[in-house]
Amino acid sequence: AQTVTQSQPEMSVQEAETVTLSCTYDTSESDYYLFWYKQPPSRQMILVIRQEAYKQQNATENRFSVNFQKAAKSFSLKISDSQLGDAAMYFCAYRGYSGGATNKLIFGTGTLLAVQP
Amino acid sequence: DGGITQSPKYLFRKEGQNVTLSCEQNLNHDAMYWYRQDPGQGLRLIYYSQIVNDFQKGDIAEGYSVSREKKESFPLTVTSAQKNPTAFYLCASSIDRDGQETQYFGPGTRLLVL
Numbered sequence: 001a002q003t004v005t006q007s008q009p010e011m012s013v014q015e016a017e018t019v020t021l022s023c024t025y026d027t028s029e030s031d032y033y034l035f036w037y038k039q040p041p042s043r044q045m046i047l048v049i050r051q052e053a054y055k056q057q058n059a060t061e062n063r064f065s066v067n068f069q070k071a072a073k074s075f076s077l078k079i080s081d082s083q084l085g086d087a088a089m090y091f092c093a094y095r096g097y098s099g100g101a102t103n104k105l106i107f108g109t110g111t112l113l114a115v116q117p
Numbered sequence: 118d119g120g121i122t123q124s125p126k127y128l129f130r131k132e133g134q135n136v137t138l139s140c141e142q143n144l145n146h147d148a149m150y151w152y153r154q155d156p157g158q159g160l161r162l163i164y165y166s167q168i169v170n171d172f173q174k175g176d177i178a179e180g181y182s183v184s185r186e187k188k189e190s191f192p193l194t195v196t197s198a199q200k201n202p203t204a205f206y207l208c209a210s211s212i213d214r215d216g217q218e219t220q221y222f223g224p225g226t227r228l229l230v231l
Contacts, residue, residue: 004159035219045160045207045222091159095218104150104175105209105220107159 002027004094006108013082014116020067021077021111023092031097034068034075035105040088048090051075053097079113087115120144121223123208128228130195130202138193138226140208149191150209150220153177160207166191195228203230 003026013019025034036048051059051068058066063083067076079086092108121142130136140149148167152160162175166185180199185191191210195202205227209220 033218037222042224043205044224045209047219047221050219093159104162104165105152105160107161109157109159 002029002094002096002106004092004106004108006092006111008111009109010112010114012114012116013079013086015082015084017082018078018080019082019113021079021090021092021113023075023077023108025073025075025092025094027073027094027096029096033095033097034066035093035095036064036066036075036077037091037093037107038086038088039091039110040085045091049077082115084115084117087113089113121208121210121221123206123223123226125226126224128226129231130228131231133197135194135196136228138195138206138208138228140191140193140223141189142210142223143189144210144212144221145188146210146212146221147188148211148213148218149185150211151175151181151183151191151193152207152209154205154207154225163193163206202228204228 005024032053034051038046038048049061049064063080065078089110089112091110093105124139150165151163154160161177164183166172182194207225208223211218211220
């Protein structure tokens, strides 16, 4: 069974600085997708970024980028120029490439990010 | 506006009572999902449905039931058999185009037991 591990329960960053959140996963599949979701105090889950495992290039969305290391099964999220609005719980998630079967997301336990002014 | 709506925002359940959480989407998404979130844990899948009139159990389906009579709607019933229902419930929907599929979430329902 696939698992997702986030080893940092809490992180803190100064406004305008850069922070990296860690995620590792375990799978025997070769094709899959990885996601980072953000959950602010409103508790709405918001997609931050996604990565297809067959793509070697790391995904980037504005100030958010990932470091995807397939061999190491590592998928870290880098937030540059941190803003107060980035404060939230961040979840790493895995989905297998099922080709029509369950598209279940498997989530890590989350990292709570605080942004200091 | 397109999106996913969940109601109510807060729901209180008495012992032995069944309650139903609503999830509606107007995104024309095929698949819909229900997740449960407990403190200190990630989301866990309760039920999912990939097409109308079909649904499958997730990892923690015991004590829950669903229906999918319409594409837009996927209500979740928390039955009296669910002994620890206090949690935050999130509904999601997705559409799969050539293997590109991403789940989008509703705002959630907080269920509390009286």
